[in-house]
Structure formats: C-alpha cells, structure tokens
Amino acid sequence: MAVKFQQSSSIIANQNASVSIECSHDDSSLTVMLWYQHRPDTRSMMLIGYTYAINTNYENELEKQFKMERTTLLNGSLTVLSASPSHSAVYFCAANATAIIFDPSSPKTVHQNTSVEINCHHDDNNMEIMLWYKQLQNGQLKLIVYSYIGFSPDFEEDFQENFGIKRPDTQTGTLSIFNKRVRDFQVSVLICTKGTETNSQPVCFRQGTRLIVQEPNIYITEPKVKIFKPSEKEGPRSRTLVCVASGFYPDHVTVTWLINGDKAENGVSTDSVPQRKDKYYTITSRLMIPREKWYNPTNTFKCNVLFFNKFNNTDHFDEIKGIEGKNAISREKYMKTTQAAKLSYTVLILKGLVYGVFVGALVWKLQGTIGKQ
Known part of the structure; x- marks a missing residue:
C-alpha cells in the first residue's frame, strides 16, 4: 500500500x-x-x-x-x-x-532522437530494488520504473516503450531512454532511489x-500570455503552436494546453524552468498537432498558465482558432457542397423513376399488342 x-x-x-x-x-x-x-x-x-x-x-x-x-x-x-x-x-x-548514500550524477546534454543512459549507484548491498522517478514541471515526482535483481523491470504505463533498465549488481543501475522519447525529457530531472524485497x-x-x-524591490507580477501561429514552412504532416508567457514574477507557473476544451496530453513540450531576463521571467511551451487539426477553423487551441501570486493560483491564457487551408473545407462550403450533392442525387432518383415508368409503360404496351395478334 x-x-x-x-x-x-x-x-x-x-x-x-x-x-x-x-x-x-x-x-x-x-x-x-x-x-x-x-x-x-x-x-x-x-x-x-x-x-x-x-x-x-x-x-x-x-x-x-x-x-x-x-x-x-x-x-x-x-x-x-x-x-x-x-x-x-x-x-x-x-x-x-534506513539512510543510505547515493553517488551524485552530473547533468547530461544530448540531441533529440538519440539514446541516453543515466547511471545510479548507492552504498547499501541489502537494497535489491531500484526505482526511477521523473520530476515534473510542477515539482511532483512520477514513477518511471522499478527493477528487482533477477526479474524483468516493471515500467509504469506511460513509460513502457523506448526505455530500458540494466542492473549489473545490487548497488548499480542504468536507465536508458531511446530515440524519440528523449524529446519528452527536455531539461528534466531524473531521480534514482532504492528498496528491499519486503x-x-x-x-x-x-x-x-x-x-x-x-x-x-521586485513586486509580484502576473504573466502575459501569447500564442504564435505555426510556420507555413513546417513539414507536411504537423504544425507547431508556440505559447510564450512573459513578464511575470516570481517563477511559479504551470503551463497547460487545451484543444476544444480538452487537455492535450501528447505533443506538448514545455521549458522545465522559466528563463529570467532582468527582473522578470519568461516560459515557452510548444504544442505539435497533426496538420489537418490546424487547417480546421472549428478547432480552438488554448494555452493556460497557472500562476501562484502568494495567496492563490490564478489562470492566464490566450487562445487561437485553426485556419482554413488550401486542402481544408469550411463549414459553409461543406454545407453547400453537401446540399448540392443531395439535390443532384434527388434529381438522379427522379430521372430513374421517370425512366422506370416509361420502360414499364412500353413493356405493357408491347405485351398488349402481342396479345391482340
């Protein structure tokens, strides 16, 4: 428990x-x-x-x-x-x-789409279980995996792909992050801890x-939030919206993206710490979405910044709608096209009915003529 x-x-x-x-x-x-x-x-x-x-x-x-x-x-x-x-x-x-000592680890800088290994070592040979955590933007620790000597590691649901664990001995372990998942750990803190069989x-x-x-001489100042549109020069499959919250102090903020009112879980990349210039802070967050979502004017994208002002949390946000693109179709145009298609289909059915009546009448007339003969 x-x-x-x-x-x-x-x-x-x-x-x-x-x-x-x-x-x-x-x-x-x-x-x-x-x-x-x-x-x-x-x-x-x-x-x-x-x-x-x-x-x-x-x-x-x-x-x-x-x-x-x-x-x-x-x-x-x-x-x-x-x-x-x-x-x-x-x-x-x-x-x-009990209290044990862990060896400190140094920061790592790697390129995206490359693998990275983080090592962990402690001094207690009785601790068979090693646990790894990721520190989130809001300070919470999220369990990635725990491993027990001689058994397969147990990864949490969000970390079951593109991760690996090595345990050469009880006191040593290595967490590997492979290829595309490295992007999810930009400027992240990973924490290693340990456990026993019981x-x-x-x-x-x-x-x-x-x-x-x-x-x-620095007063609490709320952030200004602005969303910037994606570049048209971006690749053929995706578009990236950029949200910048600036001019705030202190640096206690949490950034969340919403698409049509629902929290975006995938494609979000936010600076883990705000950057300071002079007295005030700036933080940037990016939302990568499929191209067709951006080229749809019915979609709404919202960047919400939760700011702690010493007494409570306040929301500050900006939102933007998708646009009509070359390969997109507006609701009005879609309705007109649909209505035209319905009308054409109705005319085609009526023509078919008239043709059917005509053929039926002709057959009936031919049968009457043959009967008289």
Missing part, C-alpha cells in the same frame, strides 16, 4: 524571514525522515539531512541554514532559518527505513513544497 504524505503547499516568503515546511505521513515502519532541496539551476537533488528518532544529521554544515525537527514518528518539519534568494527551490520530504517503495516521495524567497 502506498504511503500517504501531507506536505506544506507553495510558499512565497520575504527575504531574511524564517520559513517552516511541515511534513507528515502514515507509515510508522519508516522511521527515517529525509529532506531534499531541488534548485532549478543545479538540475540535481541535494540531501539536506535526515532525522532518526532523536538523532539529527545534516550534510556539509547545512545546519547553519536549516533546522530539522521531529515532533512525532510521523511528523516533522524543515525550517529555513534566514531565507535568501538562494533558498528558492522545491523541498521534498521523504521517508525511509518494501518496494521504502524511500517515499510525494509532491514537494515550492519555496520562493521574494527579492527586494
């Missing part, structure tokens, strides 16, 4: 403030509580420390910046003692039966807490 976590929601704090992030879960067998920091500019997860019963262990003198507390076995908190812009990050609370998910993550430390 999956462990249920509760963790503080997104926080925007003033500089030099003390900020606490609460965490709780429901599994008393997981006695170790760990805290991780993920900063977008580092592309990696940093262990802050972990608590076990009354013992507290910090990494690399981080006790000068953070304070971890355990009020009960199932409840704990992480406090940023004096918040600064460098503390703006996503913080993850995790639970485990507990396949001992290191349990859930959605992190996004902390943003507001910089002085």
Whole structure:
C-alpha cells in the first residue's frame, strides 16, 4: 500500500524571514525522515539531512541554514532559518527505513532522437530494488520504473516503450531512454532511489513544497500570455503552436494546453524552468498537432498558465482558432457542397423513376399488342 504524505503547499516568503515546511505521513515502519532541496539551476537533488528518532544529521554544515525537527514518528518539519534568494527551490520530504548514500550524477546534454543512459549507484548491498522517478514541471515526482535483481523491470504505463533498465549488481543501475522519447525529457530531472524485497517503495516521495524567497524591490507580477501561429514552412504532416508567457514574477507557473476544451496530453513540450531576463521571467511551451487539426477553423487551441501570486493560483491564457487551408473545407462550403450533392442525387432518383415508368409503360404496351395478334 502506498504511503500517504501531507506536505506544506507553495510558499512565497520575504527575504531574511524564517520559513517552516511541515511534513507528515502514515507509515510508522519508516522511521527515517529525509529532506531534499531541488534548485532549478543545479538540475540535481541535494540531501539536506535526515532525522532518526532523536538523532539529527545534516550534510556539509547545512545546519547553519536549516533546522530539522521531529515532533512525532510521523511528523516533522524543515525550517529555513534566514531565507535568501538562494533558498528558492522545491523541498521534498521523504521517508525511509534506513539512510543510505547515493553517488551524485552530473547533468547530461544530448540531441533529440538519440539514446541516453543515466547511471545510479548507492552504498547499501541489502537494497535489491531500484526505482526511477521523473520530476515534473510542477515539482511532483512520477514513477518511471522499478527493477528487482533477477526479474524483468516493471515500467509504469506511460513509460513502457523506448526505455530500458540494466542492473549489473545490487548497488548499480542504468536507465536508458531511446530515440524519440528523449524529446519528452527536455531539461528534466531524473531521480534514482532504492528498496528491499519486503518494501518496494521504502524511500517515499510525494509532491514537494515550492519555496520562493521574494527579492527586494521586485513586486509580484502576473504573466502575459501569447500564442504564435505555426510556420507555413513546417513539414507536411504537423504544425507547431508556440505559447510564450512573459513578464511575470516570481517563477511559479504551470503551463497547460487545451484543444476544444480538452487537455492535450501528447505533443506538448514545455521549458522545465522559466528563463529570467532582468527582473522578470519568461516560459515557452510548444504544442505539435497533426496538420489537418490546424487547417480546421472549428478547432480552438488554448494555452493556460497557472500562476501562484502568494495567496492563490490564478489562470492566464490566450487562445487561437485553426485556419482554413488550401486542402481544408469550411463549414459553409461543406454545407453547400453537401446540399448540392443531395439535390443532384434527388434529381438522379427522379430521372430513374421517370425512366422506370416509361420502360414499364412500353413493356405493357408491347405485351398488349402481342396479345391482340
């Protein structure tokens, strides 16, 4: 049964403030509580420390910046003692039966449609199960696969094609992403964790807490959203719409595409982190669709940007309709063509009926003439 976590929601704090992030879960067998920091500019997860019963262990003198507390076995908190812009990050609370050390991995840059391998190694030979997660744009961790020594890996539904796992030994593993699926992992963070035969998910993550430390003399500003039409020079099979959300602060946004009101799941590629210029941020998202969808004026494409303004989430969007192309047919033209076809068909039927009556009458007359003879 999956462990249920509760963790503080997104926080925007003033500089030099003390900020606490609460965490709780429901599994008393997981006695170790760990805290991780993920900063977008580092592309990696940093262990802050972990608590076990009354013992507290910090990494690399981080006790000068953070304070971890355990009020009960199932409840704990992480406090940023004096918040600064460098503390703006996503913080993850995790639970485990024991604490182990993972070797850090460096960022990888690869071309699209090429394969990539990500290696993982830890120091506990008792942990037979290795799990891989992908960090999503909103900070959540999505399980890709877990593997057990001597058995076939178990991939989640969204990752069953173009992925592979190698386990040369208990402490080492490699995740391979093949060819076209590399595109789905642009600027992504992949997280490796481990398990035992009796507990396949001992290191349990859930959605992190996004902390943003507001910089002085910069005010919270909502994004402006604009969709740009596809280029007519694009290939024969597809068209790509580009959505740009710009001029916002802080960088807490989530981008979603909708086609005729339904969320688009395929063909979406969004920057994992907004880019900053001067005081404000910009994020770009692309939606690739089949050519015929764009050349249909009845289709509506909407780019929605969810923005956290310190108190709640607000929606900001732009939308655009498909166009009539050379090979497309408008609704009005379609109706006219259909009506003309119906009229032609009706006339053809009437002609057939008249011809049938004429032939019938001629046959009847011939039969009468033969009968008289």
